[in-house]
Amino acid sequence: MKTEPFVVSFGPQHPSTHGVFRMRLTLDGEQITDLDMVIGYLHRSMEKLAEERSFTQNIPFTDRTDYISAMTGNLAYVLAAEKLCGIEPPERAQWLRVIMSELQRFASHSMAVGFLANDCGAWQTPIMHMLRDREKVLDLFEMACGARLTTNYMRIGGLSRDIPPEFMPAARKLIAELPKRMDEYEDLLLENEIIVIRSRGIGVLPAELAIASSVSGPMLRGSGVAWDIRKADPYAAYDKIDFDICVGTNGDVYDRFLVRLAEMRQSIRILEQALDMIPAGPVHAQIATATVQPEGVPSAPLALRPPAGEAYGRIESPRGELGFYVVSDGGPAPYRFHIRSPSYINLTPLKEMVVGMTVADAVMILGSVDIVLGEVDR
Amino acid sequence: MEDTGSIVGFWLLAALTVGSALGVVAVRNLIRAVVLLITSFLGVAGLYITLSADFVAVVQVLIYAGAISVLILFAIMLTPLASRDNAETFLQVPGLLLAGLVAFTIGFVSLETDWSVAERGGFEETASAIGEALLSKYVLPFELASVLLLVAMLGAILLVRPEGSSTEE
Amino acid sequence: MPFDPSTGSGLRAGPILAEWYDLRDLGNAVGAFLDWIRDQGAPDWVPYVVSGLIGVVAILLWVILSQLAFIWIERRVIGRMQARIGPNRVGPQGLLQPIADTIKLFLKEAITSRKVDRALFWAGPVLIFMPALAVLAVIPFGSGMFLTDLNVGVLFVIAVASVNTVAVFVAGWASNNKFALLGAMRTVAMLISYELIQVLALLGVVLFAGSMRMGAVVDWQSDFNTWVLFLQPLAFIAFIIASAVEIGRSPMDISEAESEIVASYHTEYSGIKFGFFYAAEYIAAFAVCAIIVTLYLGGWTAWGLEEWVPGWLLFLGKLYLTFFLFVWTRGTLPRLRIDQLMAFAWKFLLPLVLLNVLVTGAEVLIWREGDLSAGLALPIFGAVNAGLAVALILGWATFMGHMRPEHRAKRAVLTRSWARYITLHRPRQTSP
């Protein structure tokens, strides 16, 4: 039946757009016939601002692109800068980077899974339980670097400081109790009939489309493509660790949800190994022009001048391939600073996934993409 | 009916019923007209209660206020914005005359006729008596009514089924 | 104890003392007060009006207090379920939190957008109150404690609740907001579908009790020392589900799916007008719980316990337990989609409750015509119906494909066998 198109603006103020994302949905009854994505409400011009600040000063910006997972943001940037400078961080720093990245992945995925259940209408219960675990991870971050959300922990050439002695026992205790928590979540969520019928076959992203749209992370793996930068292009100490890539089959919301849960298990597995294998030693490379900071910890100088050139550092962030492309002209600040943010690129096939579905599905699909607006708009 | 409650109730409900029915005529906005129509239906249900017809009153609320009004609302929502006014056709004056004439005739007849009125109170309980009548004396009309409802339902579904679909598929 | 319905039970020896200070029956006190008024020589209509006023004021007071209690219970219980504490700052254990919220809502500005249909926008919050309150008129809260015991009480409850659809539509349409309109249309479609389930579910109760009077249903349950719940498990489940839809409770809270359509039909309402919707939601919950308690859980009676404990306390206890059920589902279950919910009503519940009506009718006929004793017939019927409920639900679910193996994503998928969905890949290490 011919009806008048009904345009609904989901966002920027909407309970489930995960920030200030805006979807202009054209509806036919409850069915979506068209989608316009509107972004930029959180644009802070980071890439341009970074050109005015020194390489070290840019590290806090990377906390604030993907504020749900600041550690991985730090890591991707310092990898690029280290490649540019030719610095090799010491072994202990590499292992600590793995530990922090995986803790962050666990925390970030637990929020993604919890909020997906929230978008499904679970009225805060899963997210509250998941936040409980995330709080413990954040406690560990606080122990290590003093901050919980915007950690600013990594440095070009290593880390800002070594972990305190109480970190390792606390981390071991947390890792020991997380598998039980995972059992609980899987018990409660996986067999839940409502979650299953709400998410199976919804927002299917075929593998070809996923690759064509340059999608990465759990979304790509949910579509059945075994691609993980930790395996494909190992960084830090990932090449020494035994873990698996979790891959879905159908590429629907449920598969992405399962992939995230499975990756949380893998994160625990990686953490167990890393906590055992971490060597002692310095956490920062000796850089020729290194200055001694008040605490006595060597760190990269504020005025680090990498040689002219360009570098691309990429990692597997909880959302996908997070890359920093940095060009130096030999000055103290980057000549060009570009962020390849997974959230932004993962939004590319959103229209293909959403059109034909209903309003309720659109919310679920957006939740399964797991965007962070700080990263989309930068 | 001589007690104060019945008299006050009757006049209030009659005013509500007729007043909101007049509102349906006068109001320009179709949705408001439907809301007034529902008020009128509820007033009629109240009048049924003053006539001690409790079962019919509840059925009136259930069917008219709860179901038919919602059907009307759905019909309004399914048709375009442009046709949501409540204007009159060119038949306004003849319609008014005819309606007035009919109402006057009925009123005149009902006032002038000497009705044989039975002196008995209201009914105690009507539901079970109606149920028994429906399943004994009026069982054929009852079955016919259910067939009618089925046919109407099928007819409505067939009428508005999507254009593309056909039974051959 | 053997039971003889003709003479009244041995258990129910009647009130030991039916004086006005007998707390088991607050109606006694009102009766005594009315007698006193009559003794003072007042005209006939005075006690009539006074008794009505007492009933109305008592019900309103009770409803408002209960509603505040409901809000507190819900927030605390869900807090516990969500591994947090819940409100505990205002008053002891946060008991005064709902009152503080009410004051806050009163003080907030009630915004009226420019393009709303003003008359209907104001009518919405008022209309939404009426059905929920009207239902309470026919609920027997205790022995002799009801405002009116209509002959068609059960039908009245359904009929009045159906007016709710109109209120929701009026609020949603008048707001001139697309979320509100979407929500209103969803709610109307949903309420209409589940009204049918409610009627058919209650038909079983009426068939057994032989009357549509709420008081008669309670008396029937107390006479035969049973609760309709045990005789009509299928209808009870269907009615609970339909009630959850009616009061917008998870997993059927599609009418106010906050993650999809913001706040649905009350998106545009703020301040105390929103407060009206909020309160109406809990009053409706109160009314629905009261209906469930009255019709399925024995009302204010509990196997003779009402001889010792005031019936209205028993009623209240059952009411809160029933409400806890709704809070529990809200705390644990996600939301269905609108088409799934409609399909559930028409394809799943409707055939089941229709079958239930058929079976119940046959049982009542067997009971009446076969001259069986209640002590023999009722347990058999209860067992048959319980078995039937389990068999029908499982069988129909299997038939409809809800039990297919691919719907049962086993926990082992992630923990041990990693079978069906998630596969683990171990690609060759590629050098960068």
Add this chain to the structure above:
Amino acid sequence: MSVDLEHYLIVGALLFGIGLYLALAKRNFVGVLMGIELMFNAVNLTFIAFSRFGDAAEPLTGHVFVVFVITVAAAEAAVALALAVLVYRNRETIDVDRMNLLKW
């Protein structure tokens, strides 16, 4: 003062007149339908009034008739509204003035 049969009959007559006017003079198909529903209500009210006051052997017959009328009215409303939707689909209007294919 008392309320008698005539009072109810007058209310019924008024309602019927209003309904007839709506059915005849409203341009909107839905408005016409509302008029028809009002006429049904007027007739039902008259039935119930006669049933309550009339001198008959089986006074509840009026109630039974009203139950049938309500049933038929519900069926009629469903079909009529389906027709309205169908007319809108084919003619892009539900204005009864412009449903004039049979005029020539």
